[in-house]
Amino acid sequence: MPHVADAPRLEYGLDGGAVPIARPRLSWRSRAEEPDWQQSAAEIRLDLDGEEHLARVDGDASVFVAWPFADLTPRARGTVRVRTEGASGWSDWSQPAPLIATFLGSGEWQAHFIGLQEPSAEAQPAQLRREFEVGSGLRRATLYATAHGVYQAFVNGSAVDDQHMKPGWTPYQYRLVHETTDVTALLEEGRNALGIALAGGWYTEHYGFQGQARPFYGTQPAVAGQLLLEYADGTHDWVVTDASWRAAGDGPWLTAGLYRGERFDASRLQSAWDRPGFDDSAWRSVALADPGPVPSPRTSPSVRVTQVLPVREVLTSPSGKVLLDFGQNLVGRLRIRVVGEAGSTVILRHAEVLENGELGTRPLRVAAATDAYTLSGVGEEVWAPSFTFHGFRYAQVDGWPGDFDPEAVVAEVIGSDMRRTGWFECSDAMVNRLHENVVWSMRGNFLYLPTDCPQRDERLGWTGDIQIFGPTAAFLHDSDSFLSSWLVDLALEQEQTGGSVGFTVPDVLDSGRIPTAAWGDAATVLPWLLHERFGDRATLARQYPSMKGWTDHILGLAGERHLWEGMYQWGDWVDPDAPADDPARAKTDPDLVASAFLFLSATLTAKAAGELGFDADASRYRAAAERVRDAWLAEFVTPAGRILSDAQTAYALALEFGIATPELAAGFGRRLAELVRRDGYRISTGFVGTPLVTHALTSTGHTAAAARMLLQTECPSWLYSVTMGATTVWERWDSMLPDGSINPGEMTSFNHYALGSVADWLHRVVAGLGPAEPAYRTVRVAPVPIPGLEHAAARFDGPYGEIRVGWRREGGSVVVTATIPANSRAEVTLPGRDAFEVASGTHTWTIDDPEPGRDTAAITMDTPLSAVIDDPAAYAAVVAAFDSVDPAVGQDFRRRTRWVANQPLASTTRLVSTTVVSALETKLDELNAGRGVR
Structure with a gap:
């Protein structure tokens, strides 16, 4: 066989081939042993509802190829195969990829939002039910459901899926998403029951700080759903949520909230409430709630349990409490198995760290992060909370009946179930642990939306954090559909503000009319990133009005001076020299930062316009960017070439955003290296500078300085937290002080991915694996063997196949290897050599070590x-x-x-x-x- 075609991937890549749109783009990969294999054509076979359709694609396109068939119809089912042609002929047909259309037809959404008639408390959990008949010849049953809150549906006593906290969080007033679930196997002919457990989730949560938190959306949850029954004779029935449903608010869920946790009383559980024949005469009629927008199908990955961790160690605190250490800071919940008397209650408290041997709960602020389970007293009871999640490594267990068995508790890791795509390893164990910490922080904070932290009374979609971390995220996981879905919400909320973008999306802080650099620039940075890393031109096109809206808004604020100045800014957030109670008071002038991001957004908008064929727009934004550049250099750079904010972040911005002219770049690089050395190779940057500083050093030839920063272990540094036992990335460089005490500030998290954005530099520069064309159609192989490491390598499961790039030192040489997948090629830049191109296949090169050992001179009291x-x-x-x-x-x-x-x-x-x-x-x-x- 000359080559093999893998099963195609349908756009969004959701569970079981779920397709939320009528014309999904297709991608496929070919594997070939022969070098320089290129696709010359492809054939696609669609088997849909018993009919076969064929289409041919000429050329080498294999990523996000346009749908070549008629539009899919709601609930269409089938498979897609592909075969590819190269110089040696055609491959066999690939394995089939399943396809299930999960969208509704126009006007098909009929469900009403329903909830409790007379709730007795704010955000009161509820149970709702309805019985219905299923006739003979049932062919398919599909449940569509959404909520103002979070829900789980049960058919005849069985949960319909394994998802958690459905349907997630969107700006409810502008966009709702529905789940689409095949429940055919759970139904039987005759009487059936559909039950829904409902809680408030994000919809009823209190948002805000300094004691001013309030509900933003509403105070009571509601749910809407409809079950379609399709029969073999072509008839169908709908079972919809409406006034005929029954509801109860006195079930086992006493309270449930993101911040406070969940209280569940098993003695109040009516075991057959979600089965036919249950007596619901004591239940009440439901109340109809406001409908909101018509929901659309989910386009982002589902949230579920992705890993289970056992207790690593049982500790006893100085106060005598039982503490469980899971060995890893994670996001999720505890699942317990317990036997005891009815009415006894097990209380589970969660925290990320210990302080003085006790749970370190002060960083949680007002979040209780506490779950409680009251036993029914019937046999062994197994329970995990349904409607909350926590960020924790440690848990305190109170009220456990009898002797405690650590095997009776496990931690279930919960997050958006994205495919892992990127790996990095090197010769330094602490750097490897740092990279693993970055992975864990991404896993924990990618839960329906990109959040800042998972544990305290916040957990918001901060735009600045993901703008910074986006390049790292795009390498580590297949996050295209996740981020593309979130950008829909960003654009919807942006439409309400005349172009400005909020601090968070969803904007529950009502910040949308206060534009802020590096945060609002997520509107331009992320769409271009998705195009660059995934080849997602469609998202770029969809978000282009949002990109323009943001850039035009800020250009308007800049006015004739072409500088964004004198306005509210977060600046270089958490600069290590900023006061603990004022993280925005950084060394770098916030106006300098803001105007640099204005240049970046104008530049990216010009690039997007050029890519999309809007030539006039491209020229306009390029000209605007040049005016901003000229103004920035005139305002902030002295005639001698020193930036007025003489700080690392200032030089890194100028170099990495392309503001520096060729004449200035070398001088900026030298001064940046001087500042880095002056500061003892410790971190001196906040959110804005941290993703850029090592890139700026290596791009201007100061490799040794970048290496010393990476390998520094003194505080502040990336490895300081590793020396302190961190298993995720911290929010502050000194979230924990060297004496083991928690930073005294009111803002301290031990699971924040933003400062882990250095991983992008590890991938693209240290290992040397990056995209030279969108979707890695051409790979950029450009390793930088930094001093202090003996080897480094990265692996990326990309759109065209697996890419590997690595290097190792051997004597006075460096051996570089690269594996490039079929139907792609690579641009190679090696130290001491001119750039060249190679085709697909595995390659090895040997070069002189660019960082030979240094002479060891005498050190005296007179040594500089x-x-x-x-x-x-x-x-x-x-x-x-x-x-x-x-x-x-x-x-x-x-x-x-x-x-x-x-x-x-x-x-x-x-x-x-x-x-x-x-x-x-x-x-x-x-x-x-x-x-x-x-």
Whole structure:
């Protein structure tokens, strides 16, 4: 067989071949052992409701190929296969990919929103039911359902699926999504029952801070659904939510909320409530609620349990509490198996960290993060909360009846079920753990929407966080449909504000009329990213009005000065030098940051216009970007080439956004490297600068400086949290202080992906795997073997197939390997060589090591501080000398010293006792003796 065609992937790639649109785009991959295999044509076979359809595609297109058949109709079912042609002939037909159309026809949505008639409390959970008849010859039964809140449906006592917190969170006033579920196997001829358990979820949650949180949408949940029964004779019936349903509010769910957790009393459970024949005479008629917009089918991945973790260790706190350590900070819930007397209650409290041996709950703020289960007393009882989730590594168990068995509790990891696509590994175990922490933070915070954190009274879709993290997310998981769906919500809310974008989407903080740089720029950055990384031109086209709206709005604010200035900004958020109570007070001028992002958005909008064929728009936005560039350089750069905000973020923005002219770029790179060295290769950037600083260093030739930043373990640094035992990325560089206490600020999370955006640099620069064309049609192979690592590699399961790029040091050489999938090629840039192209296949190159070992010079009291910090062994000796006198003196030395070229080492001892001088001289003598120098 010359080559093999894999089963095609339908657009959105949802469960079981679910297709939410009538014309899904198709993608497929070919595998070939022969090098330089290229597709010359493809044939697509659609088997739909018993009929076969064929279509031919000439050329090499295989990613997001337009649907070549007639529009699908609601509930259409079939399979799609593909075969591909290359120089050696045709492949066999691929395995079939299932197809199920999950959308409704025009006017088919009939369901009413229903809820409790007279709720006794705010956000009261409810149970709702209806019995119905199923005739003979049932061919198919499909349930469509949505909620103002969260729900699970049951047919004849069985849950209809394994999804959690359906239907997720959208701006309910503008967009609702419905699930589409085949429930045929759960029905039988005759009497059947449909039951729905309902809670408030995001719809009734209180949003806001400083004691001012209030419900944004409503105070009571409601649900709407309709069950379609299709029979073999062509007839059909609908069972819809309407006034005929019955409801109860006194069931086992006492309370359920995102922040407070869930309370469940099993003694109140009526076991047959969702089965036919149940006596619901004590239940009441339902109330009809406001309908909202007609729901559309889900286009993003489902949320479900994706992994189960056992208890790693049982601890006893100083106060005598039973604490469970799962060994990993995660997002999800606990599932317990328990036997005990009726009425006894097990209480489960959750936290990410311990402080002084007890649960560290202060960072949760007002979120109780507590679940409670009251036993029925009947045999072994198994329970997990249905309508909440928590961010935690540790759990406190109170009220457990009898002896506690750790095997009776597991942690279920919950999140949007996206396919993993990207991996990275290197020779440094701590860097590998850092990368794993990034993966876990993405898993936990991609739950229906990209959130900031999963544990405290927030969990919002902050636009700035995902704008920063998008490139990393696009590598680690197949996140195209997830982010594309969220961008629909962004655009819908943006339409209400005249082009501005809120701090969060959904905008429950009512911030949409306060444009903020780096946050609102998600409107331009993410659509272009999805085009670049996935080849998703359709999302780019759909979001283009949103891109224009944002850019035009900010250009209008900039006015004739072409600078965005003097307005509310988050700036370089969580700059490590900012006060704990004011994370926005960064070293970099917020107007400089804002105007740089104005340039970026104008540039990206121009690129999008060019890609989409809007030539006049492209010219207009390019011209606007040039005016912003000229104004930025005139306002913020001195004639000598120094940026007025002389901070790492300022130079990184200018270099990575392309503001710097070729004449300025080298100088900006040198100054950035000087600042990084001056600061001891510790982090000096916040949200805005962190994704850019290592890119800016390596792109201007300062590879060693970037490597030292990556491998730094002192606070603030990426690896500091790893040395403190972190298993996810922290919100602040010092979320936990070196003494093990929690940062005293009111804003501290131990699971925030934003600062993990350095992983994009690990993938694209250190390993050297990136896209040179959209969807990696051409791969960019450009590894940078940084000092301090012996090897590094990345693997990406991309649209054209698996890509591997890696390198390893061997003696004085570096061996680079790359595997490029069929029907694609690569542009290769290796240190010391001119760029060249290669075809698909596996390749190996050997080059001279670009970072050979350095000469070891003598270090004396007259050695410049810049030379000391650039010599890791010398730096370690100097620090050890200060620490040997007193750790507090050593800490102060590291905090105060500015590692500059025009100060000798002796200058650091000018205000310290002679004891330090003596210790320092001793350490230097030992260092020099070991090097054989004086």
